[in-house]
Amino acid sequence: MTPDWIAADWGTSALRVWAMRGDSVLAEAQSADGMGRLGQDGFEPALLRLIGGWLTGAPLPVIACGMVGARQGWSEAAYRAVPCPPLGLPFHRVEPADPRFTLHILPGLSQTTPPDVMRGEETQIAGFLQGRPVFEGTLCLPGTHTKWVHVRAGKVARFQTCMTGELFALLSGQSVLRHGLDEGWDDTAFTTAVAEAAANPARLGTDLFAIRARGLLGSFAPGAARARLSGLLIGLELAATCAIWQGGPVVLIGAGGLSRHYAIALSTLNCTAEVTDGTEITLAGLCAAHRLLKEAAT
Amino acid sequence: MTPDWIAADWGTSALRVWAMRGDSVLAEAQSADGMGRLGQDGFEPALLRLIGGWLTGAPLPVIACGMVGARQGWSEAAYRAVPCPPLGLPFHRVEPADPRFTLHILPGLSQTTPPDVMRGEETQIAGFLQGRPVFEGTLCLPGTHTKWVHVRAGKVARFQTCMTGELFALLSGQSVLRHGLDEGWDDTAFTTAVAEAAANPARLGTDLFAIRARGLLGSFAPGAARARLSGLLIGLELAATCAIWQGGPVVLIGAGGLSRHYAIALSTLNCTAEVTDGTEITLAGLCAAHRLLKEAAT
Missing domain, CATH: 3.30.420.310 (2-keto-3-deoxy-galactonokinase, C-terminal domain)
Known part of the structure; x- marks a missing residue:
């Protein structure tokens, strides 16, 4: 079975990729090639080192979230302003040198008052909501920069x-x-x-x-x-x-x-x-993004 | 004129010394040999590099304040508990290998509730009080670790x-x-x-x-x-x-x-x-310490 798309969780310190057919994982790989250690020219080679073997001929969509879309990333994906659903079209389209794939970076979210931003967590929130679509309340995503997110009616209402x-x-x-x-x-x-x-x-x-x-x-x-x-x-x-x-x-x-x-x-x-257990909610969010992309194309 | 004692301000990042006759400065010198870059065996050579030329024959007292008396310093000088005057005998006596000087380290101050400590600032406080002996109020010593010190009747009442x-x-x-x-x-x-x-x-x-x-x-x-x-x-x-x-x-x-x-x-x-202007208040405090030492010896 050959993949019909590739999911990528690309943060500051790591890159994790999955070869996907619909919502099914065919293969996965990871490396320490996070945004933090890559220069502008390093992103495409770092991605190809992991996914090169999965690419056949027809261009595969790669859907990526995280700091890959930051100002210091591969290409800056403008923030979407809350309140809004955690994912929304259009995604940030990047043309790689290699014709065997296309890249779609998921935008992060921004808030004007008080000023705040996130990149990557919006995909985790979307993944969480896949399993709990009517959740209303607060999500806390602990980490280096912990996010507190108020969710209502499928949207991120505000966050800190x-x-x-x-x-x-x-x-x-x-x-x-x-x-x-x-x-x-x-x-x-x-x-x-x-x-x-x-x-x-x-x-x-x-x-x-x-x-x-x-x-x-x-x-x-x-x-x-x-x-x-x-x-x-x-x-x-x-x-x-x-x-x-x-x-x-x-x-x-x-x-x-x-x-x-x-x-x-x-x-x-x-x-x-x-x-x-937050394991795989990022992948669930990337799958939701893939469905959005497919719906828009049909 | 030959010095009758030596003053030393020995902090984390610098060592500053003065050749003194009473309260008069005959010469001064400094280096970057603070406590932070010296191992246990490095203190005496670092001091001798600056004061070696001032030593004659009879052992000169060296009076030192600051992190030289910390646990990672030359020799640990036990704290004095507040409320107390900023300086008080006995000082912490250390026997160096070189017979041409004796070392007296001024103890820092400690407070039990809330827990707090200082090393070096007590000498600055004593120096300030030399010029303003009846001061009652709060001293603020801004720095890496800013000290707020309440002074009353010549004593450090409490600090933060x-x-x-x-x-x-x-x-x-x-x-x-x-x-x-x-x-x-x-x-x-x-x-x-x-x-x-x-x-x-x-x-x-x-x-x-x-x-x-x-x-x-x-x-x-x-x-x-x-x-x-x-x-x-x-x-x-x-x-x-x-x-x-x-x-x-x-x-x-x-x-x-x-x-x-x-x-x-x-x-x-x-x-x-x-x-x-806090310039030289450390030296004024070291001079006050020298007078205490002399009075005790007579």
């Missing part, structure tokens, strides 16, 4: 981004706090910090250095210190985003440790979040 | 540390925000951000990424973005420390651009701060 993951990586890996942390964890230290930061966000200004001071004064286990740092940052995030998650159902996308921490943090603030 | 400078360096230099900043500045963007963050500290959770989003959406000058990042972080800091600076006189130590930004930020919140 918190760079909590990036802040945690910088503070735990490169700031003076790194001397007092290790890879350990302490749930109580985490929930205490979440509650404190959410109740009094201003304290973050002094509470960060206090982690270091407690360690120097001899009374803070490195794993508890790491959990406290994470808790302070996620507590601030929950205070900043409460207007989007309070009162409605909240679904956390992803089954990993980070989603578990977000679920615990939300429960500390009396919000019970559903945690769903 | 904010790692705002380090956060700004990490976010502006290494996070995704770096793509939208340059070396420019915009006072209005700065004061607007200070006021917003101080009034609603929780918003920092989402306001940081919004800087990037505004840039991507085409409406944010890179200099204004940099000023806004600084303003958000300093606004959070002022919210976190308001209990220590509100109502009393505030003196900012240092005449550089950073102190100017703190003064503008405080004025945004209706606090008029005095800005003093």
